[in-house]
Amino acid sequence: MRKKHxxxxxxxxxxxxxxxxxLTLCLLGVAYPLYFIVIAFISEPxxxxxxxxxxxxxxxxxxGYKRIFSYASLLSGFRNSLLYTLVGTVINVICTISGAYALSRKDLMGHNVLMMLITFTMIFSGGMIPNYLLVRFLGLYNTMxxxxxxxxxSSWNFIVARTFFQQTIPDELLEAAVLDGCSDARFFFSIVLPLSSSILAVMFLFYAVTHxxxxFNALIYLSSQSKYPLQLVLRNILIVNTLDDMVNDVATQAAQQQLGDLIKYGVIIISSLPLLILYPFFTEILRQRRHDRRHQRVMQRSTRSIIKGGNPMKRSVLCFLLALALLVPNLVLAANFPSEDDNVTYKVQIRMRPMNGDADQMGIFQLLEERTHVHIDFE
Amino acid sequence: MTDIMSRKSVSRKKGYRMLHRMTAHWQLYIFLIPTIIYFALFRYYPMYGIQIAFRNYKAIKGISGSTWVGLDNFRYFFAAADFPQLMMNTLSVSIGTLVLSFPLPIILALLLNQLPSQKYKKLVQTTTYAPHFISTVVMVGMIFLFLSPSSGIINKLIARLGGTPRHFMAEPKWFVPVYVLSEIWQSTGWGSILYLAALAGISPELHESALVDGASKFQRILHIDIPGIMPTIVVMLILNAGKIMNVGFEKAYLMQTSLNISTSEIIPTYVYKRGMLKSQFSLTTAVGLFESVINLVLILSVNWLSRRVTESSLF
Structure with missing residues (x-):
C-alpha cells in the first residue's frame, strides 16, 4: 500500500x-482498418x-460470400497454399530443429565454424538470379x-532454436544420460524433444505463417496457374484487377467497382482466416515465453551474441575474409580479361532474307551497336 | 631423441582423440546432414553463381562456359540513364523506413512497460501484433482499397473535410510516405516484442531503489530502461543497417503502378524486371552483387562503429 503511495x-x-x-490512439489506429474491412464486407456495397x-x-x-465461393481459382489457390504450407512447414521444422540441436552441442567438432558459416548467410547472399538459375538447374522449376x-x-530461426537448446538443456542432463549409456539420438528423441515443445510450437507457427x-517464390518459380498459391491468386484479384469473369454481368462502371470492392474485402477476410485461427496460439505462446525467465534470455541472447567463442575482432576479420574469399577469384579473373581498349575483330557472315527495305535492317544493327557498344563494319 | 618420440606420440594421441570425438558423435553429424546440404546447395552455391556478374551469361554455355567480360556489366549499370534515379529511390525508401519505423517499436515497448493496468497492456499488445500476420499481398490490397480515389475511405474522409480526393497510388510523391506509413502500421507492434523481453530482463531492484530516491516514471525510463535495453537496440540497428539497400522487394513491387514508377522503381524491382522478365541475367546479377556488397560494408561498419561507441556489437 505504502509503495503505491x-x-x-x-x-x-x-x-x-x-x-x-x-496507447489508446495506437490501439484505435491499428484496430480500425481491420474492423472497417469486416463491416465493409457485410454492408450493402x-x-x-x-x-x-x-x-x-x-x-x-x-x-459477398456467395460471390467468393463461385470463384474457382480462389479455391484451388486455397488448396495449394494449404498443401505447400503443410509440407513446407514439416520440412522446415525437421531440418531446423535437428540441425540446431546438433550445433548447440559444445562437444561437437566444428560447431563454431559451421555456426559462423550459417550466420554469414544472413548478411550476404547470392541474390535473386543465381538462385533462380540454381532452381532451374535442379529441375525444380514449376514444381512445389x-x-x-x-x-x-531460415538462418534466424535456426539461431533462435540453437540458442534455446543451449539455454534450456543443462549439461548435467546430458552427462547423466551418457553415464547411463544413452546415445545422442536417443537423448535427443526421448529427453530433448519432450522438453522443447515450446520452441517446436514457435518454429512451427513462424514457418507456417511465412509459407x-x-x-514471391511462387511468382518467379511457378509458371502454371493451376499451381498458384492463394497469395498469387489474391494478387490478381486485389492488385492486378482481373475480375472480368466474375463481374461481367454488371453493366455500369460504379456497380462494377462496388462489387469488385466487396469481393476484395471478402478475400482479405477469407485469406486471413487460417491465421486468425492460429493467432490465439501465438499470443498464448508469447505470453508463456515472457513469463518464463529462461525464455526471455533466449530471445535476448539470440540477438546479442550470435556466434559464441573467440573475440569480436577475430570474428569480424573472419567474416571479412570469407567475403573476400568469395569475391576475389571473380575479380582476379575479371581483371585478366581483355578490357575495352583491346580491339578484337570478329568476322561474321550473316545472310538475311530481304525484308521490307534495307533501312529496317540497318536500323537493327544500329540498335545493336548502341546497346552492345560494339562497332560493326559492313562489307 | 626421447623428446621427439614423446612429442610424436602426443600428436598421434591428439589426432586419435579428435577422430574419437568425431566418431563418438556420429549420430549428431547425421542430424546435421540436412543443414549442411541445404546451406551448401541453396546458400553457398548461389554465391559461386555470382561470377555470372563478370561474364556474359548464355544459358546454352552454362555458368562456367560463358565468356568473361570483366566489369562490363557494372560499367553498363553505372552508366545507365536510370542509375541515379534508382539509387535515389532505393535510398529514400530505405532510409525513410529506417528513420521512422526503427524508433517506434522502442517507444511503444517503453510505454507498454510503464502501463499500470496489465489487462490493458495485454489488449494493446494483442491488437498491435495482429497486422504483422497480414501478408504483403493483402496489405497492399488494403492500401489500394483505402486509397482508391472513388471509393476509398481516406478520400471519403478528405472529401468530408472539404478537400479534393487524390489518386495517391498514381502520384509519384506519395509512394514513399504511403510505403513508410503502412510499414509502421504493420510492424511496430511486432517489433516491440524484442524490446519488451529486454525490458523484462532489467532487474527490479534498480527500479525499486530509483523509486525510493523519488525518481518519476519518465526519469526511470530515461536512466534505467533505455540504458538497460541499449544492447538490444544496437543489435537491431546493426541488423537493420544491413538491410538499407535491401528494402522489401515484395511490397514495393506490388505498390508499383505505371504512374508512380518514377519513385517506386528500386534496385530489387529493377533486378526482377530486367533479370526475370527480360532475361538479362548477367547485368542483374551484377546489380544484385553491387547491392549485397553495399549491405555487407554497411553492416560491418555500423558494427565497428557501435563497438567503438557503445561497446556492444553483433560480431
Whole structure:
C-alpha cells in the first residue's frame, strides 16, 4: 500500500494519463482498418461506395460470400497454399530443429565454424538470379519443391532454436544420460524433444505463417496457374484487377467497382482466416515465453551474441575474409580479361532474307551497336 | 631423441582423440546432414553463381562456359540513364523506413512497460501484433482499397473535410510516405516484442531503489530502461543497417503502378524486371552483387562503429 503511495507523484499521474492516451490512439489506429474491412464486407456495397459505412455495418448482406465461393481459382489457390504450407512447414521444422540441436552441442567438432558459416548467410547472399538459375538447374522449376526447398531453413530461426537448446538443456542432463549409456539420438528423441515443445510450437507457427503469406517464390518459380498459391491468386484479384469473369454481368462502371470492392474485402477476410485461427496460439505462446525467465534470455541472447567463442575482432576479420574469399577469384579473373581498349575483330557472315527495305535492317544493327557498344563494319 | 618420440606420440594421441570425438558423435553429424546440404546447395552455391556478374551469361554455355567480360556489366549499370534515379529511390525508401519505423517499436515497448493496468497492456499488445500476420499481398490490397480515389475511405474522409480526393497510388510523391506509413502500421507492434523481453530482463531492484530516491516514471525510463535495453537496440540497428539497400522487394513491387514508377522503381524491382522478365541475367546479377556488397560494408561498419561507441556489437 505504502509503495503505491510513493509511486504516484504528480509527474507520474501526468505521465500515466499521457501514456494511456497515446496507447489508446495506437490501439484505435491499428484496430480500425481491420474492423472497417469486416463491416465493409457485410454492408450493402452501395452504402460502402457512398462512404456511409463508418462505425456500423449498413443493411448487412451475405452477397459477398456467395460471390467468393463461385470463384474457382480462389479455391484451388486455397488448396495449394494449404498443401505447400503443410509440407513446407514439416520440412522446415525437421531440418531446423535437428540441425540446431546438433550445433548447440559444445562437444561437437566444428560447431563454431559451421555456426559462423550459417550466420554469414544472413548478411550476404547470392541474390535473386543465381538462385533462380540454381532452381532451374535442379529441375525444380514449376514444381512445389521450388517453393519449399530454397527456404528449407531460415538462418534466424535456426539461431533462435540453437540458442534455446543451449539455454534450456543443462549439461548435467546430458552427462547423466551418457553415464547411463544413452546415445545422442536417443537423448535427443526421448529427453530433448519432450522438453522443447515450446520452441517446436514457435518454429512451427513462424514457418507456417511465412509459407502461407509468401508470394514471391511462387511468382518467379511457378509458371502454371493451376499451381498458384492463394497469395498469387489474391494478387490478381486485389492488385492486378482481373475480375472480368466474375463481374461481367454488371453493366455500369460504379456497380462494377462496388462489387469488385466487396469481393476484395471478402478475400482479405477469407485469406486471413487460417491465421486468425492460429493467432490465439501465438499470443498464448508469447505470453508463456515472457513469463518464463529462461525464455526471455533466449530471445535476448539470440540477438546479442550470435556466434559464441573467440573475440569480436577475430570474428569480424573472419567474416571479412570469407567475403573476400568469395569475391576475389571473380575479380582476379575479371581483371585478366581483355578490357575495352583491346580491339578484337570478329568476322561474321550473316545472310538475311530481304525484308521490307534495307533501312529496317540497318536500323537493327544500329540498335545493336548502341546497346552492345560494339562497332560493326559492313562489307 | 626421447623428446621427439614423446612429442610424436602426443600428436598421434591428439589426432586419435579428435577422430574419437568425431566418431563418438556420429549420430549428431547425421542430424546435421540436412543443414549442411541445404546451406551448401541453396546458400553457398548461389554465391559461386555470382561470377555470372563478370561474364556474359548464355544459358546454352552454362555458368562456367560463358565468356568473361570483366566489369562490363557494372560499367553498363553505372552508366545507365536510370542509375541515379534508382539509387535515389532505393535510398529514400530505405532510409525513410529506417528513420521512422526503427524508433517506434522502442517507444511503444517503453510505454507498454510503464502501463499500470496489465489487462490493458495485454489488449494493446494483442491488437498491435495482429497486422504483422497480414501478408504483403493483402496489405497492399488494403492500401489500394483505402486509397482508391472513388471509393476509398481516406478520400471519403478528405472529401468530408472539404478537400479534393487524390489518386495517391498514381502520384509519384506519395509512394514513399504511403510505403513508410503502412510499414509502421504493420510492424511496430511486432517489433516491440524484442524490446519488451529486454525490458523484462532489467532487474527490479534498480527500479525499486530509483523509486525510493523519488525518481518519476519518465526519469526511470530515461536512466534505467533505455540504458538497460541499449544492447538490444544496437543489435537491431546493426541488423537493420544491413538491410538499407535491401528494402522489401515484395511490397514495393506490388505498390508499383505505371504512374508512380518514377519513385517506386528500386534496385530489387529493377533486378526482377530486367533479370526475370527480360532475361538479362548477367547485368542483374551484377546489380544484385553491387547491392549485397553495399549491405555487407554497411553492416560491418555500423558494427565497428557501435563497438567503438557503445561497446556492444553483433560480431
Amino acid at each position: 510513493i509511486a504516484r507523484t504528480r509527474a507520474d499521474v501526468i505521465f500515466d494519463s499521457v501514456n494511456y492516451l497515446i 452501395a452504402a460502402v461506395y457512398a462512404g456511409k459505412v463508418v462505425w456500423l455495418p449498413i443493411h448487412p448482406t451475405m452477397e 519443391w521450388a517453393l519449399i526447398l530454397p527456404g528449407a531453413i 502461407w503469406n509468401s508470394y
